[in-house]
Amino acid sequence: MSIAVLGAGAFGTALALSLSREGHAVRIWARDPETVASINEAHRAPRLPDIALPDSITASTDIDDVAQAGTLLLAVPMQALHATLARVEAPLTGQRLVACCKGVDLTELTGPTGVIAHAKPEAIPAILTGPSFADDIARDLPTALTLACADDAAGKALQHQLSTGALRLYRTTDTIGAELGGALKNVIAIACGACIGEGLGDSARAALMTRGFAEMTRLAAKLGAKPETLAGLSGLGDLALTCTSELSRNYRFGLALGRGEVFDASLTVEGVKTAEAVRRLAERLEIDLPICAMVHEVGARDTSVAEAIRYLLNRPLKEE
Template sequence: MGAGAFGTALAVALARDGRDVTLWARDLADMATTRRSHRLPDVLIPEGVTITSHLPDAGEADTVLLAVPAQTLRDVLIAYEDVLRSRTLVACCKGIDLTTLTGPAATIARTLPQATGAILTGPSFAADIARGLPTALTLACGSARTGLALQETLSTGTLRVYRTTDTIGAELGGALKNVIAIACGVAIGAGLGDSARAALMTRGFAEMQRLAAALGADPQTLAGLSGLGDLALTCTSELSRNYRFGLALGAGASIDTTLTVEGAATSRAVTRLGHERGIDLPICAVVAALTDRDISVETALQTLLSRPLKEE
């Protein structure tokens, strides 16, 4: 569900490996005819992918990959409850819901408790997956048995899936790294240099670990693909929408408002979550203020550099 770049890329990768895949979206434009997506113009969608805007065409598929933005996930679950509630639902988005302050896996559990929920996350660009380039992801599911089955279902010759039962750690890693990627983009866009980016990545990772530990995650999860791995990719590549958003902010350039930038909403959600829990998240708070245009880049820098000196 969701024919954006990531949903389409997953459909392409799974179909190439012999899976029977249905790709659904409300508005598919001419994808069914051209077998191409404007999000991935160089990729031909295999005939093994059924492209439809009629959800019942999914038939008896046991597993549904929810490749929709994190801030709309809950609405999709509610709107299509009759179709989704008896299936295994795998969230393929990264973020924290602004209303409920929950990650994708928790949103599924709260909204459709009858369904079996999981999350697929980790360092990955849609274009790489669609082109068949080697990619490793984390599949987090509270049920170890279901997680094992999903791992086998979603792994392909070039898509390697590792599994964990730590859904909290996996969803927090994927959500928070987007916020830190915006901060790193701001630093580079403002001409602060690679050393500043390295500092933000390192101290940002400390914030990720701090919040995850407070919410009951396994610290080892944050050190894996869904945390450190995704952080490294997203903070260093202009293929990342969150990083490009930060670049534009830092340089004072115009911003493409048509792109989904999960880290902007997540920065606001996680700052609220930190306040409620009494957890110090200075980089996340500064990113939230920047994305809301409450402070300037110069003020953001002064805020971070004037924090008390302490042991690492």
């Protein structure tokens, strides 16, 4: 079954490059004609300029043409996922749509598979998530990810199709747990970055990671996810990577908040919108997610980092 990527960002291009090493011919859809020309003529992607692309990776601005592939990797920002799918005129009946984005949609308050099911109900939704940076995948460094698909037969087929020599995929049918782990770890990464940027130290960061993981698990369980999913690559694994590396945009955004610096507005920081969506979800479900709530307030500039820290430290003492 053929493979295509919707979105010419770093992660989608890296996945295309990894799959090309296994003999797959991969087509990429991009809105920008200059990006398409760069891929087709110079064999370079703007988001991975130092890595040469093989002839087996081609690009087009025609989304309906590219979307004819049997497996579509949806490598666009979470808040752009619904609009991207709406651009595709075909119903994509029986095609496997694999979300490669992390977050909660602000309009529907669902993860990527929920958006796919709403926009293209005839398709088979799945999500690829876990601890990974695009540059590592592009350079063929060992990476392990979670592939979640409620249809286990389709999930097995995708697992074999998308795994490569350096990219190892673990399968689950728990799409809710997988996508919430990937979404909420971005929120906690912002908190951890702000903590370090404010000069509060590694001990405070470890506390935020641990209590943040408790919030991730609490929300996921409320929505029917399995706790073991959150303890795997898509939850704890991704949390550990994103909260400790400056290669993470969410962590760097938090660092900038803590240091009082201006962050590059051209970069997508999924955790900001996710924090807002999670705040709404928590209110609807009547559950307490104080770290996520503070990240939303700090990101919206309603509260300073120092005020958020004071609020968290002054909460009533409780059992762990």
